Amino acid sequence: MPTPTLSERQAAAAAKIRARYPQVQAQEFRGDSSLTVAPEDLLHVMHYAKESCGFDMLVCVSAVDHLGSEPRFEVCYTITRAESGDNLLVRCPVSESDATVPSLVPVWRSANWLEREQYDLMGIRFAGHPDLRRIMMWEGYPYHPLRKEFPVAGKDFEQEGLAFTQKAPTAGGPFTTTPGGKTAGEREPRPRA
């Protein structure tokens, strides 16, 4: 019997989780399986993934901002079996009005700083996090700079005696490239229209 491929191992793990939690949705894209979990199920599903499916390591917590659609945010967890390298993407959509997901620190301790990063840059709140402070920007900075509505050049802001920020000079930027089979001149970075 041949060894199962990575795609098959991912699909098997996703199927095992779905057998226990039928409300979880599974997607497949180019051979990669991923799960979509509601925030209220997240802690149970992740605990099951760790204890019963062998996903012993949380690699990455990221967040996607789908500005203009609802739910606006999607918190993405990449979990892996450290021994074999099987990974699985778990998404958790949350709306802007209640951008709160349960903290996974009780399951994986590595979630601590990863969740603080998403809290800082995207403004997602993690319920039950033991130490939810900003990690990149300083305490008191008023924005969540990786949200889509935040300008890449930043905003003017000053906290007397503590810190300040200024709008960066971009001279017509930010400059973006448009990929595609064009000539080099047409592909050059240009100001976003």
Next chain:
Amino acid sequence: MPSDNLQHLEQNYMCDPDADGGFVYTTAEAAINWMQKYSLWPMPMGTSCCAIEYMAASCSRYDISRFGAEVNRYAPHQADFMFICGTITYKMAMLVRRIWDQMPEPKWCIACGACACSGGMFRSYSVLQGVDKIVPVDVYISGCPPRPEALLQGLMTLQEKIQQTNHPLKDFFKTHELRSARNAATIPAAAMGLES
């Protein structure tokens, strides 16, 4: 005394190169400038890749100690100039300013690399767009990152600037003749105030 030092001394009217016996005539101000420029103790503010180039410049191949600037002082009150090597974020900016304020006068600052000079490629919400917004910069070194030779060039530029630091009496011997000092016996008694 090595010849290049002697050349500096001549250029700055620090001594009479023909004098015998190691006599040097100068003003205290010019001598202080000369001493300061050859004992610059850096406060290395290394925050990113330029600091790697600074490490290379301070190790044996490039050997920044040839210019008297090898004694890294991580205590700001012992440092003479700040070598800002790398990207300064807004979160770091106030710490840089605080360390700068802790350094005693006289003090200088070299901004090393594109990020320190202007923010570099980070036209972004988080990066200070040039350290000259928070500290006075004496020398800017271009490059991303600059090679160790460029760091040494920047240091030498700073040394020239220090040598030219103006004091009222520094250039006294540019406007007054050097006393002929080869032999005390040749000095007229009147010049020594010994008029009998």
